[in-house]
Amino acid sequence: MEKIVVYIVGIFFVLGIFDYIIGGKLNLSRGIESGIKSMGSLALSMIGILSITPILSDVLIKYVIPLFNDSIITPSILSSSIIAVDMGGYKIAEAIARNKIEVYFSGILISSMLGCTISFTLPLALGIINKKNIDILCKGILCGIVTLPIGLFLGGVLLKMPLVVITKNIFPIILISFLIIIGLNKIPGRMIKYFKGLAKFIFIMGIIGLGLQGIKSITGIEVVENLLPLEESISIVGKIAIFLSGANVMIEVIKRLFKNTIKKLGDIMAINSHSVTALIGSLASAVIVFTDFDKLDNRGKVICSAFSVGGAYVFGGQLAYVVTEAKEIAFIYIVVKLISGLLAILLALKITKR
Numbered sequence: 001m002e003k004i005v006v007y008i009v010g011i012f013f014v015l016g017i018f019d020y021i022i023g024g025k026l027n028l029s030r031g032i033e034s035g036i037k038s039m040g041s042l043a044l045s046m047i048g049i050l051s052i053t054p055i056l057s058d059v060l061i062k063y064v065i066p067l068f069n070d071s072i073i074t075p076s077i078l079s080s081s082i083i084a085v086d087m088g089g090y091k092i093a094e095a096i097a098r099n100k101i102e103v104y105f106s107g108i109l110i111s112s113m114l115g116c117t118i119s120f121t122l123p124l125a126l127g128i129i130n131k132k133n134i135d136i137l138c139k140g141i142l143c144g145i146v147t148l149p150i151g152l153f154l155g156g157v158l159l160k161m162p163l164v165v166i167t168k169n170i171f172p173i174i175l176i177s178f179l180i181i182i183g184l185n186k187i188p189g190r191m192i193k194y195f196k197g198l199a200k201f202i203f204i205m206g207i208i209g210l211g212l213q214g215i216k217s218i219t220g221i222e223v224v225e226n227l228l229p230l231e232e233s234i235s236i237v238g239k240i241a242i243f244l245s246g247a248n249v250m251i252e253v254i255k256r257l258f259k260n261t262i263k264k265l266g267d268i269m270a271i272n273s274h275s276v277t278a279l280i281g282s283l284a285s286a287v288i289v290f291t292d293f294d295k296l297d298n299r300g301k302v303i304c305s306a307f308s309v310g311g312a313y314v315f316g317g318q319l320a321y322v323v324t325e326a327k328e329i330a331f332i333y334i335v336v337k338l339i340s341g342l343l344a345i346l347l348a349l350k351i352t353k354r
Contacts, residue, residue: 013246035245048210123199140305151340275300311341
């Protein structure tokens with residue numbers, strides 16, 4: 001099944017390349033161009049943090065892993081809950097988890113949803129949207145976080161984890177989610193500062209890693225030991241950019257083929273066309289949701305924010321990263337994220353007025 005997903009995106013990539021050759025007559029070549037152009041921004045945000053993941057892993061192995069020696073709770077739960085899968089979450093989990101299933105559960109499933117929300121989506125949204133929309137954003141994010149444990153439980157089942165192990169591993173996620181919910185309700189101002197501070201910290205760590213990698217690459221001087229080889233991190237970024245190109249074309253074709261269905265979806269959900277477009281676009285990236293947030297109606301803002309927690313990026317850069325690093329779990333990743341996103345939408349529909 002995982003190969004089918006890869007082949008489908010590959011077909012759309014070839015279609016986009018063909019359109020590029022014939023001068024963009026199908027208007028699909030833009031997806032290829034934007035995907036390849038994303039390599040620069042991806043490199044800036046990823047190479048540094050990927051470079052220092054072996055160092056961060058060593059610290060966690062020395063000081064955190066011993067705390068989990070007699071526990072069935074996955075030791076990488078903590079790092080995966082606050083770091084996105086493609087910003088070091090997977091690499092850290094790979095280094096400190098005790099087996100491959102734990103790597104998949106925490107380093108991919110948890111990190112691609114809760115980790116991404118805390119370290120990227122929330123700080124991004126809070127930095128873009130108008131302050132008057134923060135309450136609406138928080139309402140949607142809460143819908144996504146509340147339903148997240150259900151999606152993760154399903155993920156554990158699909159990974160064939162024992163029910164007791166799944167339950168005990170989800171408990172810390174429920175606790176973290178509960179604290180976030182309380183914080184966003186009781187002290188939203190402070191929580192916004194905390195999220196922005198975490199994002200800033202991760203950004204600074206990434207830039208430091210990029211600096212260290214640059215010094216080693218240019219001068220040959222190794223300031224610190226155990227950096228991830230530059231060739232490996234660049235290879236990851238390149239593969240993501242190429243995969244993202246194919247995914248961009250795929251999303252564009254889906255929009256065209258199901259144009260009428262998408263319109264009906266908007267009518268059924270009672271949201272405006274901008275909200276539907278943002279929701280579909282968030283399958284590749286949630287950035288479109290928050291850059292166009294003022295164009296969405298209030299119900300659409302809640303729904304799109306809710307979906308951004310679990311379902312966003314499912315066919316975008318995250319999938320590209322997962323296919324690059326752990327192709328064998330790609331199908332489970334897609335299923336879990338889509339179901340988590342759908343559950344969040346259903347809850348958002350329930351609590352918002354038409």
